[in-house]
Amino acid sequence: MNITLSQFLQHYLNPGEALVFFLITALVVSLAVVILSIAARRGADRYVEEDRPLYVQDRFRLLTEKFYELVFSGTAITLFVGVYFLIDFLGVSIISHAIWEQYSDFILLGFILLSVLINTFLDHVVVPLRFLKTEEFAAARLCGMLYMIILFIYIKFIYQDNNYDAIIMYYLTLIIGRFVYFDASLQGFLDSVRDAVAYLPLLGLGLVCTALLAWTGFGSGYLLKSNGVVFSLFIAHLFMTVVIFILFHTHVTRLLVQAPKKKNAREEDPKDEDDENW
Numbered sequence: 001m002n003i004t005l006s007q008f009l010q011h012y013l014n015p016g017e018a019l020v021f022f023l024i025t026a027l028v029v030s031l032a033v034v035i036l037s038i039a040a041r042r043g044a045d046r047y048v049e050e051d052r053p054l055y056v057q058d059r060f061r062l063l064t065e066k067f068y069e070l071v072f073s074g075t076a077i078t079l080f081v082g083v084y085f086l087i088d089f090l091g092v093s094i095i096s097h098a099i100w101e102q103y104s105d106f107i108l109l110g111f112i113l114l115s116v117l118i119n120t121f122l123d124h125v126v127v128p129l130r131f132l133k134t135e136e137f138a139a140a141r142l143c144g145m146l147y148m149i150i151l152f153i154y155i156k157f158i159y160q161d162n163n164y165d166a167i168i169m170y171y172l173t174l175i176i177g178r179f180v181y182f183d184a185s186l187q188g189f190l191d192s193v194r195d196a197v198a199y200l201p202l203l204g205l206g207l208v209c210t211a212l213l214a215w216t217g218f219g220s221g222y223l224l225k226s227n228g229v230v231f232s233l234f235i236a237h238l239f240m241t242v243v244i245f246i247l248f249h250t251h252v253t254r255l256l257v258q259a260p261k262k263k264n265a266r267e268e269d270p271k272d273e274d275d276e277n278w
Contacts, residue, residue, distance in 0.1 A: 025239040037256035065129040073144025075237040076119040082231030139195035
């Protein structure tokens, strides 16, 4: 079945349907952020009253940045898998058939590298996540891989779609490549696994957001199964990324936590230089 790229663009760029799905996505992501603001207040009673607002604000910022990174990781990976499916299985004319047949393995390797670059571009340029440490980025991306594995299992056994089986080996290559990049030793690997455990509640939250958007998107017909479930999930993640971009740069999430007054003891904190951009 040959499908042109313009057919997909015409469907997904329909102003009315796109606006409705965007509003639904904004509601889902906003509810997730509200949940994170509630979670950020846990443990605040261990601090004296004047220090509690600062604790809540810092914890809230850390939780939201972890959630954002998880969404970005899912966006980059679903893009790589979705585009592969469009070209290899549906014959979408993004790349000529002759070039794809001859160089598909190299192009696929390029997609893997591109997904890593896109992830980095999203969390360093589009929405700079300055509160996360290097090991937290690694843990978030490890959870992003687990997130994608869960989606594959769901698609294979719930949607009864076996078309992605051939992609799994390339995806495993991506996982191994990231482990080699971030964790050159067994201890480094174990440390990343330990750090990733803290992300499991956020992983659950991300899966719930994806499930809600899939349910509404496929139910309304805006997300199409005909072009591959993963590509449609990439569209959902792309909408989530746009919503996160708006929330981050408009600073509206600050309204969910009490902004503490500047203290002299905090003036030397290196995190302060980023507070104005949060």
